[in-house]
Amino acid sequence: MSIPLSIPNLSGNELKYVSDCLNSEWVSTEGSYVEKFAEATQEYTKAKYAIPCVNGTSALQTCLRLIDLKPGEEVIMPTLTFIAPVNAVRYFYADPIFFDCDNFFNIDINQLYDFLKKNTSYKNGKLINNVTDKIIRAIIPVNIFGNSLDIDALLEISDQFDIPIIEDASEAIGTFYKKNRHAGTAGLMGCLSFNGNKMITTGGGGMILTNDKKLGEKASYLTRQAKNNKVFYVHDEVGYNFRLTNVAAAIGLAQLEQINQFLEIKEKNFELYKKIMNNKNFIDIVSPPSYGKSNHWFYAIKINRNYHRNIPQIIDFLEKNGVQARPIWKLNHTQKPYKDCFHVDLSNANNLYDKIFNVPCSTNLSEESIMTVCDLL
Template sequence: MRKAINLSVPNLDVDPIVENLKECIESGWVSTGGRFIGEFEEKIAKYVGTSEAVGVQSGTAGLHTSLRVLGVNPGDEVLVPTLTFIAAVNPVTYQGAIPVFIGCDDTLCMDPNLLEKFLREECIVRDRVTYNKKTNAKIAALAVVHVFGNMANMEKIIELAKEFNFKVLEDATEALGTYYTEGKYAGKYAGTMGDAGVFSFNANKIITTGGGGMVVSNNPEILNEIRFLTTQAKTDQLYFIHDEIGYNYRMLNLQAALGTSQIDNLESFIETKIKNYNLYKEAIENIEGLTLLPFNSDIRPNYWFYSVLVDEEKYGMNKDKLLKKLVEANIQTRPIWGLIHQQKPYQNHQAYGIERAIWYHDRVLNIPCSSNLTEEDAKYVIEKLKEFQDNV
């Protein structure tokens, strides 16, 4: 059988990594101290255009501490997408808050028109605080996810946040490198327009440290508090005095040692992803019943995932049958995650306008998109997509 073509795997340059890891080991700084953490933070901040960044243990840790610092309290509600990975929503419950699920538009990101309709029709503002009419709970924040490297409509979302007085947390864990090319936020990167933004460096992300994440903000007070909380909230470093409950959420120096070389390669990774996306797009346009989903026209996306829409009637099989055939051909393929409002912990939570999310969930597959995907492998995937239809 032909070698496996994986969905999204790390693209690691061994030589600088070996040197960095060797320095960590020889210096003894392998844990939550060491020079690479600060270096990686500085490189990320410079790349996305913020003054500072704070390294954390994971994207999830970054979301959790950000929600706390942004003032989300037990009993509050946080508006979240249903079409996302569950790690984007669980931190809301860590805070004792309650997620309210909003549906997506054709970008697969939260629909700003549905969001506005929910706020105007389902909420009431009293003394500059927005409350859900159904539950009488305060709407404290919105956690928006830039799905698959696309960008949610941040201009409208931030306008609504200002009008209804809630915080905006950007889950940019899939969108490092995506930025606006037009409009009010031209030149602004995903993660830098809300009150705080979070990146992830999990193994399947566009750059990786094996795990780890990063929080960015244009508000230094937010970042200072996150740095404090993620290092066990030590009020006195020398005598280990803790006046608050903190977390062991700090990034490891070993992780940062990987990240400092990875961030230097990010733009070349994106160039490869653009090339392969266009290769897929040109071929898939000629396969009836398949559509490679586009990215927004007003952004430079990072092209993290390539999403194929399957029209069962025209293609001759549904996305689930196609998924099985691709896997049998040793091509790793993945559907959209299970919608979060349908997961057992969240089935009794309020969900608003989720019909389109269900529609896309039933029709979309993600195909191999690694930044080291070869042209030969991409052409093999295309060959199989054509072959399966011909043999229906």
């Protein structure tokens, strides 16, 4: 593929730090780079605690363990998201319940508020979904394509209904709400992903963010096999082997050093796409919400309702011409394991589903490549 969708930019200190890590022989989960990467993430996001994990999915799983999610309980989430947070809920034999999205693709907060107001009650201090008679334990909003969530509105809901928020900010390192509140740091906990296609990568990796000391310490404990005594193998709880390796963290540290540069390029390229695309009447590039500063992780192109070509045709045409593009994820309420889960009206997500696709967005994308993509479109 001559113009790939999203590839990592490893032009900083990655090789240097990895060589140093290999020379130190600390290649597994102990080692100085894991600590350094966690500290750098803490400093960048201003989260009080940052706990490195093997990937974003395991970070989400750990957060749900930390709230002691039980089988049969429910977690509110958007239908329009990559499936990882949905699966994380099911690992506990709990049920995702699906909500619609707004025009920035994030969970529809007005719908969420209306639903909670009209259809929930409290029984023994627990929030009950009156429709299913099940306990609702948490809300997992997702920063889709790196778009900021409306944090104040979400926190109000969290307070009013006494329900914790676990932010899935996997796509959102570098995204800030109202300029200074980093994604994933407003709720009880938040998660980042450093998968290969993310803003910064560790190959595979993730991070739990929290401002709560107890949760931070427990997350660190659980992700390291719940080791109570390092020498004598005492484990008082069932833990996970979820800690990031030193090799991956070495890459992560080098990546994080470059984040401001990556953010600048992402924004510049977004503006260039926008300048060209938004002059067309059949196609638009979707702008992020004004209440936040987006990292512009993925650029979303929306086709006009009356346009005579559909997304598979467009993607196929681009592929044949050496440009990788991709459709939005199949909506989770239609995925086989989740098709029987409770959901509310999902008309906006259903409507957007076959109107949106993503175009190349790597930080090493040249202006010429962007022109090629736009010309083809």
